[in-house]
Amino acid sequence: MNRRLFFKNGSVAAVGTALLSPFDLLAKTPNVDLSGKGKKAKNIIFLVSDGMSTGTLNMADLYLNRKFGTGSQWMQLYKDNRVSRALMDTASASSIVTDSSAGSSSWGGGVRVPNGSLNVGANGEQYLPILQKFKKSGKMVGCVTTVPITHATPAGFCVNSKSRNSQEDIAEQYLGLRFDVMMGGGDKYFAANKRKDKKDLYADFRSQGFQVAQTRAQMLATHNDKPILGVFGDDALPYYIDRNNDVNLKSSVPSLAEMAQKAIDHMKDHPKGFVMQIESGKVDWAAHANDIAGLIHDQIEFDEAIKVAIDFAEKDQNTLVIITTDHGNANPGVIYGKDANKNFDSIQHYTQTNEVLLNSIHPGDSVARVKELIADGNGTTISDDDAKTVLSYYEGGLQKEEGGLYNYKKLPFKAFSEMQKKTNSVGWISMDHSADYVELAAFGPGSALLKPFVKNTDWTIQ
Known part of the structure; x- marks a missing residue:
């Protein structure tokens, strides 16, 4: 792969940069204008709904x-024919089913690596992550996420690590990289009283000129003349439905x-532009848990x-x-059935995730208490037999099996x-990742160059 074209003259060569195989471009149309319609993208916003x-x-x-008579922003972009659209093959170097770090x-590195690693090949080869390259070229860079900022998906744009699980080390790597905006969860990887080595990374970031925000108010109060580290939870942030009902x-x-808007506002006036990743990480966590309220509401988040990204890009006219x-x-x-409409609509009455609901049940609770908790959380309840089955997970019978x-x-x-x-008509095939070809949409300068089918390594020429 000829990866140098992406950084020619330190600029973003737009979506051909982003979405075309370099071999196809160079072999078939050697004089192609990679910017698309004669215009280069100054900024890139890369949005990932994980899992x-x-x-x-x-x-x-x-x-x-x-519920509201208006669908999602993403689907409306399709309906209005405002984006280019493709399917993407997501395989890793070690499996047709990728994990998030390899994905x-x-x-981030333009090369497929084995599951579990971050920009490190099977034989230890290291591929320089894309945000490091953009930072060196003079652009501002950042990541925002609803899971730890040290987690696999943001880290894949940022660092090299043999193991995605080395999150304390990844947090420390971020200090040296001095990216401009890093926000999400992960307090336990930064706080001295929680890290195994007892290092106070918050103090280290502050000493390096960072603004450290640990609440929404502190984030909103940050200014644009210093980089931002925002950490808003011990591990991941709460699911969106649980946040909004508390x-x-x-x-x-x-x-x-809000994090995305703050990051854009922080970087939008930089003369050389910016590149950022925005991740909804807990869509993946909710899918792993077969938690429908968590899944739908975090996808809505x-x-x-x-909308924040598209609104900015429409106004800016220089953002991919x-x-x-x-x-x-x-x-x-x-799932098909005569009550599918009514059953699916029952999810509108859910006020909490299954995570919160099931954590509210304790050994010794009665069947009536379990049914009451479920009715409060879902607007409907379960049978006595099902309530007894739920209780059995808390009383030693089955708790080790799931x-x-x-x-x-x-x-x-x-x-x-x-x-x-039985009452919402939503079915699941598993509790784990799948090898599906997935949706990819592009809006802005060069997006018309998107091919209908790409590999996950075809998105960038560097």
């Missing part, structure tokens, strides 16, 4: 249409759209961030916006989602 199966995009749009590295969380934790996902997960969808990624407390996510399916 978004097509059914997730579909259900969020259905939910919004049926992000395919974009006054304290809503006032203290910024939404993804992502959709609000799309890429909207995609790194892989599918759990392949959820609305694991799953991000299910540290062995909560009965799968069993409960099967119970919910």
Whole structure:
């Protein structure tokens, strides 16, 4: 791959930069204007709904249409023919089913790497991450996410690491890289009283001139003359529906759209432009948990961030916006049946995620108490037999049998989602990633050059 074209003259060569195979370009049209319609993109905003199966995009749009009469921003871009659209092959170097670190590295380093690694090949080869390259070229760069800022997807744009799990080390690498905006969760990787080595990375960032924000108010109060580190949760941020139904969380934790807007405002006036990644990381976590309220509402939160990006790009006229996902997960969808409409609409009455609901149940609770908690959270309840099954997970019988990624407390996510399916008509094929070809959309200078099918390494010529 000829990766130098992307940084020719320190500018973004637009979407041909972003979405065309360099071999096709150079072999077939050696004099092609990579900028598309004679214009180069000064800025790139790369939006990732992590773990978004097509059914997730579909259900969020259905939910919004049926509740509010207006669908999602992403689907409206399709309906209005305002974006170029493609399917993307998401495989990693080690599997047709990628994980998030390899998925992000395919974009961030331009090369497929084994699952579990960040821009490091099977034999230890290191590929310089794209935000480091942009930073060196003089642009401002940043990442915002709803999971730890040290997590796999933002890290894939930023660092080299043999293991995605080395999050304390990744946090320390960020200090040396001095990126302009880094916001998400992950306090336990920065705070002295939580890190294994007891280093106070917050103090280190402040000593290097960073503004450190740990609440929504502190984030909004930051100014544009110093870089920003924002950390708003011990691990990930709360799910969007749980945040929005808790006054304290809503006032203290910024939404993804608010973080995205702050990051854009911080970098938009830089003479050489900016490049940033915006990730809705907990769409993936909700899919792993088969948690329909978490899934739909975090996809809606992502959709609000799309609006922030598109609104800016429309006004700016020099910004390429890429909207995609790194892989599918759990392949959820609305299942056929005579009550499918009514059942799916029942999700409008959900006020909390299954994570919050199931964490509210304790050993010794009665069947009546379990049914009451579920009725409060879902607007409908389950049978006595199902309530007894749920309780069995808390009383030693089955609690060891259900694991799953991000299910540290062995909560009965799968069993409960099967119970919910009876009244919401949403089915899931698994609790893990899938090898689906995924959606990719592009808006802005050069987006017309997008081909209908790309690999996850074709998006960039560097």
